[in-house]
Amino acid sequence: MANIGVECEKSSDCKIGNKFSYLSSCKKCCFVVTILLAILSLILTFMFIFFFDFLIKIINLAPGTTHLNDTNRNIFELIESRGFQYESHFLNTGNGYIIQLVRIINPYSSSDILPPPVFLQHGFQTNGNQWLINRNGYLDTNGDYYEMDPDNNDELIIDKNESTCSSLGFVLANRGYDVWLGNYRGSIYSTNHTTLDIHSAEFWSFSIDNLVDEDLKSTIDYVRNMTNRKSISYVGHSQGAFMMFALLAKHPEYSDYIRPFIALAPVFYMSKMELGLMNLFPMSLMEKLLRIYPREFPMFRKLIILLSNCCENILYNRICFAYLHLLNGYRYEESYKDRVGIYVNNIVTGSSSWNVAHFLQIIMANGQPRHFDFFDDQLNGQHYDGRIRAPEYNASNIRSQHIAIVYSPIDKLNAMVDIEKLKSTLNVKLMDDYMLPENVSHIGMIWSKDAGQLINKRIVQILTRYYNEP
Ligand SMILES: *[C@@H]1O[C@H](CO)[C@@H](O)[C@H](O)[C@H]1NC(C)=O
Ligand SMILES: *[C@@H]1O[C@H](CO)[C@@H](O)[C@H](O)[C@H]1NC(C)=O
Ligand SMILES: *[C@@H]1O[C@H](CO)[C@@H](O)[C@H](O)[C@H]1NC(C)=O
Ligand SMILES: *[C@@H]1O[C@H](CO)[C@@H](O)[C@H](O)[C@H]1NC(C)=O
Ligand SMILES: *[C@@H]1O[C@H](CO)[C@@H](O)[C@H](O)[C@H]1NC(C)=O
Numbered sequence: 001m002a003n004i005g006v007e008c009e010k011s012s013d014c015k016i017g018n019k020f021s022y023l024s025s026c027k028k029c030c031f032v033v034t035i036l037l038a039i040l041s042l043i044l045t046f047m048f049i050f051f052f053d054f055l056i057k058i059i060n061l062a063p064g065t066t067h068l069n070d071t072n073r074n075i076f077e078l079i080e081s082r083g084f085q086y087e088s089h090f091l092n093t094g095n096g097y098i099i100q101l102v103r104i105i106n107p108y109s110s111s112d113i114l115p116p117p118v119f120l121q122h123g124f125q126t127n128g129n130q131w132l133i134n135r136n137g138y139l140d141t142n143g144d145y146y147e148m149d150p151d152n153n154d155e156l157i158i159d160k161n162e163s164t165c166s167s168l169g170f171v172l173a174n175r176g177y178d179v180w181l182g183n184y185r186g187s188i189y190s191t192n193h194t195t196l197d198i199h200s201a202e203f204w205s206f207s208i209d210n211l212v213d214e215d216l217k218s219t220i221d222y223v224r225n226m227t228n229r230k231s232i233s234y235v236g237h238s239q240g241a242f243m244m245f246a247l248l249a250k251h252p253e254y255s256d257y258i259r260p261f262i263a264l265a266p267v268f269y270m271s272k273m274e275l276g277l278m279n280l281f282p283m284s285l286m287e288k289l290l291r292i293y294p295r296e297f298p299m300f301r302k303l304i305i306l307l308s309n310c311c312e313n314i315l316y317n318r319i320c321f322a323y324l325h326l327l328n329g330y331r332y333e334e335s336y337k338d339r340v341g342i343y344v345n346n347i348v349t350g351s352s353s354w355n356v357a358h359f360l361q362i363i364m365a366n367g368q369p370r371h372f373d374f375f376d377d378q379l380n381g382q383h384y385d386g387r388i389r390a391p392e393y394n395a396s397n398i399r400s401q402h403i404a405i406v407y408s409p410i411d412k413l414n415a416m417v418d419i420e421k422l423k424s425t426l427n428v429k430l431m432d433d434y435m436l437p438e439n440v441s442h443i444g445m446i447w448s449k450d451a452g453q454l455i456n457k458r459i460v461q462i463l464t465r466y467y468n469e470p
């Protein structure tokens, strides 16, 4: 507070300790400025709590801000803004959690053929939006989908034949697939329960095991049922891939229902996973705290929205990229600079503290995936048929003949040694084993400028091959 009154005649006038001269000789300026600042912070806090949308509007008026409509769009607005339609499906996982699936409807698809269903499962701390936001785009009245290239004066790129656009959800819907976007429990579109209060510790007491055994299983059964198919296709990124490997290891019969399974950043073993910011804290202490206090993690969704809107200001652009780089290795060079706010708004969108604790447990166990450890013999026994040690997920059990993996040699969250180990543990032949060039990061598989030509084109090829010669 001491030197806050910049209008003071002499800085020494403002020293705390001599209250009377501070007020009088400073012509009360320090006092007034302090009061003004206090009022301003009160107003900001008040607006943050009660007029959040208005505050965001003000931030977007600041000079140097390039506000893009996608930044604050939700999944439904994103889909409609491109000219597609959607259906929202709520399903009960069997124990009260309500998962929201969003289906993209292509209004130009002919209704008499049943398009093959493809289920897209996002990774840790993101949500179904991740598949839709890489570029702006639209579906024209001939049913052709285009995207605008921000680096080339929004030049139009058509998604057809060998020219593949960059937002996978729209690429697949445009090409006649029946696209379903998953949202795991606890993420922004799946926060409801039939009986539990969503602010209770009970609601947030779930680990990756629950996402696998309850959410993923019931989701697959639901989509198969809705589409009248014996099997559906699945694309999972990062934790989304891990979940499917875990399911196929634990319930090998699901191999018959998932064809093909395309794993982008095929996380399974985690011996060399680099945690960036999380490395600042001792891992075992962090694991313990996260496990003892089950809750939403993180708890500051509104701050992320605020941050993402600030990121649209030229002043914060590089800082926001540095933040994304720390989180998941995202590279400035592989990104569309103006879209950083959209990316920031769609990561760190919520999960449970147990989800994080579960990852830490696996990392501390030399990267061997295993079930959640309650560190309590009785609780472990209850969950694991009397076994007091959390059982491992064993990739040798997987019997699917329809797995494709796509990975990058620079992925800090999915090291090459761990991918090699996965390949050597799998007892099945891979449908595709595709290593990307050395300029695609972990999240770059979804959000790189080259995602269309490098990744999505390959995915379309794998699906085309599968559906033409099953
Ligand atoms: C963004 O939204 C505003 C208000 O709905 C609209 O006027 C504007 O044209 C939109 N911009 C783009 C690029 O779509
Ligand atoms: C693009 O694919 C369509 C069928 O989807 C085909 O009719 C057309 O000839 C192809 N065009 C080129 C240039 O390959
Ligand atoms: C949550 O689920 C319950 C029970 O299905 C339902 O009555 C309620 O409307 C839902 N709430 C929200 C916000 O979706
Ligand atoms: C779908 O679910 C309904 C009711 O839940 C059931 O009667 C029907 O047999 C299921 N259909 C398929 C194809 O599994
Ligand atoms: C990444 O590398 C590929 C192949 O080496 C190249 O075609 C592409 O332009 C590069 N992309 C970026 C953003 O540097």
Ligand SMILES: *[C@@H]1O[C@H](CO)[C@@H](O)[C@H](O)[C@H]1NC(C)=O
Binding pocket: 368, 392, 394, 395, 396, 397
């Ligand atoms: C996985 O199962 C195989 C046999 O099916 C066994 O040899 C191996 O030790 C198991 N691995 C782990 C980590 O349990």
